[in-house]
Amino acid sequence: MSKLVMAYWDCPVCGNKGIRGDVTNCPSCGRARGEVQFYMKGYTEGETREENERSDVEYLDEEQAKYVSKNPDWYCSFCNSLNSDNAEFCSNCGSSRADSEANYFEMLQKKKEREAAETAAQPQVSSSQQKPSRSPMKVLLVVLLAIIALFMWLNGNKTSGDLTVTSLQWARNINIEENRMYQESGWELPAGAEQTDARSELHHYDSVLSHYESVEVQRSRQVVDHYETYYTYTDNGNGTFTEVPHERPVYTTEYYTETVQQPVYQQIPRYQTKYYYNIWRWTPSRDVTASGEDHNTFWPEVELGENEREGQRTEAYTFTVEHRKNKGAPETYRLAESDWMNINVNDNLFITAKRTGAAPYISDEKGNKIADLIRIK
Ligand SMILES: [Zn+2]
Ligand SMILES: [Zn+2]
Structure with missing residues (x-):
């Protein structure tokens, strides 16, 4: 169940802060609340609260909640004060609700647009007053001259006379060079060599697929364990906020075994003819x-x-x-x-x-x- 929470407002006329949402006139200057923004103490819009992080939330009791309208306040066009959705006439000046042009949210929207327009109308005083920065061309020139000077110094002569x-x-x-005979062997017979022997010898192994075998493999996956509740709060525009519950899944790791088919390879020896030979080579000797x-x-x-x-x-x-x-x-x-x-x-x-x-x-x-x-x- 959604619960109602107490909102607060600040008086824009005298600056009195932290006035309860169920108070409609500033206790300090007596003005009816008008262009105000409701807020919750210790909470910024969009923030989420966990189940156990709500000790400072001021809930309205059931008896109080019964009399709170679900709708936002309406804004009186004549005296600029906010009135409860339950009231048909302005509690401040007595004007009819029928003449109201905005509710609380529409009033805030208009206020925002008005402030944006005022900001845009301000003359721009940024770029022309910036300090003239050191020209990048000048910096480049200095670096270039330094490089040229270094190059000229390096290229300079150091003449030692006398x-x-x-x-x-x-x-x-x-x-x-001496012509020497070497006894060698290899997979090919070089030109000019005198063959002395040739044998079939192991050249390499080929990996050949033999069969598949079943192997048990440990695997894991994330599964939903349970759901937990967290909360956000929305401005009702009438001196209260509504606590909205949301749910999110909590995961746990589940382990299971899976049988997979793994290939088994056999190493097959491959033979080739190896040549043994004598070969004469010119070799540096003295x-x-x-x-x-x-x-x-x-x-x-x-x-x-x-x-x-x-x-x-x-x-x-x-x-x-x-x-x-x-x-x-x-x-x-x-x-x-x-x-x-x-x-x-x-x-x-x-x-x-x-x-x-x-x-x-x-x-x-x-x-x-x-x-x-x-x-x-
Ligand atoms: Zn005041
Ligand atoms: Zn009024």
Whole structure:
């Protein structure tokens, strides 16, 4: 059963607050209640209350409830006061109900529309008075300039002068390869291999469906256990609210077993021909090196044994420099052969390095490139 609850109102004339819904004239200033909004103490519209959360709800007793009309109050057009649905004449000025143009809810709606129209009519004072924000273009420009400056600094040269060449080094190396026989096996016979054996061997397993078997599986589902009641409250527009009960389901977890068919797979071995063979491969085996500390470079003499051939040739041309004044550690650099041929012991050099960490190079005093370098240590 829906129950009636006491509503309250605030006097818009003198500001007196929390006047009971069954009082029609403000106890402070004596004015009849007019454009007011009823409310329930401790409750906001739309809120829900649980069964056990209603200790502060002020119910009307049955005797009181008997005399309360189900309908909202009507609004007197002459004196702007609210009158009970039971009254045919305004209790404040005596005007007929027939002249009333609105009930409580229609009165509230008109009040809302009037207030909205007043707000819209207010001149807008927002955008034009905003503080001028820093232009995003300016910020972008500053960031861009900073990036360009950093790039220019990184790309700048660090020229170290006063370097003296203290020694030259060269090394030429010939790798000797030997033709060796390897014993190998595989699923295919490579070109040039001498087959020694071929056997049928396990290659892989195939998973093949054998049959299905029944398996019991535990499952769960949500089922309704019972219903519980919760409450909302609606404004009747006559100094009372109505308590409205609602129901919602409460769920519980139910467990049950289900029989399912699960596939069972069998692992079937698959055989293939595996080849065993001897194969000859050229294999790096030893190095023959020539080196020196002058410009008289040459390739070393090579004596080839049986089953040997010359493989890869490598060469390196380096020089070491020392700082003449500040005694840093000696530095060794590698050069292309033609550039290295132009460098002599006791030469004075400039070496330029970019701050970005790119490869250094031999330069003139101003940092102009003469020859590319690779730093060794
Ligand atoms: Zn008042
Ligand atoms: Zn009236």
